[in-house]
Amino acid sequence: MSEPLLKIEDLKVHFPMKRRSLFGGERRWVKALDGVSFELAAGETLGIVGESGCGKSTLCRAVLRLVEPTGGRTVWLGKDFSELDGEDLRLERRNMQIIFQDPLASLDPRMTVRQIIERPLLNFPNRESAEERRRQVGELMELVGLNKAWMDRYPHEFSGGQCQRIGIARALILKPKLLVCDEPVSALDVSVQAQIINLLMRLQKQLGLSYLFISHNLSVVRHISHRVMVLYLGKVMEIAERDDFYRRPLHPYSQALISAVPLPDPKLERLKPRMRLQGDLPSPLNPPSGCPFRTRCPRATDICAAEMPALRDYGSGHVAACHHIEM
Secondary structure, three states: OOOOOEEEEEEEEEEEOOOOEOOEOOOOEEEEEEEEEEEEOOOOEEEEEOOOOOOHHHHHHHHOOOOOOOEEEEEEOOEEHHHOOHHHHHHHHHHEEEEOOOOOOOOOOOOOHHHHHHHHHHHOOOOOOHHHHHHHHHHHHHHOOOOHHHOOOOHHHOOHHHHHHHHHHHHHOOOOOEEEEEOOOOOOOHHHHHHHHHHHHHHHHHHOOEEEEEOOOHHHHHHHOOEEEEEEOOEEEEEEEHHHHHHOOOOHHHHHHHHOOOOOOHHHHHHOOOOOOOOOOOOOOOOOOOOOOHHHOOOOOHHHHHOOOOOEEOOOOOEEOOOOOOO
């Protein structure tokens, strides 16, 4: 078995809160991530799902070290990425790029499309001439479905879907191995979402890319992902191959998420069983003891309050963290 492209071991991100008093007092921490572990193979897409506030975006920023982890280890291409700093860290980041949620807000309105896409080349100069950079920008624009004759236009002259294509081209200019996609289609119309998802899948096959794909939309995740990871309050609840996950979700939180996905047939939608969660996501500043999901879980018992369940393998790499798995 080949070595994974990315390996995350017990990753933690804890944010300090201001002290309650000028005279000190106990320091409190928001545990945005609290011991996340997973692997990503070359050419694979890992879909990351969960409610708002569960730690999805923090995880991806911690992988890129845009947020410094509190603990844990990141192994990238066999090297300890956690130990890199200064110029070594900056140079290694060429292999990791990010696509943002809001396509227009992620583009500088004062720069032309050519300037936006070629900017990473200026940050990592390889002595390309201006003409060579212009040629590369034109090729990338055509690769993502844009007319290269538009490269001297400004972002406000494009639609949301076209702006996201510009953002994708900018992410690809350095020929990275990993793209972090932070809800890249949530701000787009449904028809445009499908176009961008199909573009990302085509680029993955063509360029051999790996994706960390964050989304609230489980239908989108099912379409693009090879595996799915479920986060809840900074902890991993379940990881499984895509088809296995949607056919037999093991964790009650995963089952609730999948039951909320609407069906296109209105009759089937009315008849399908629903698993409704009670209450809201607890605060990461004061999480429940034991299993963080127990306050909303229909299966919770005394052991759930006393002990955090470990991730157990239920076959074919399907792991889940629950004391009461129903097979």
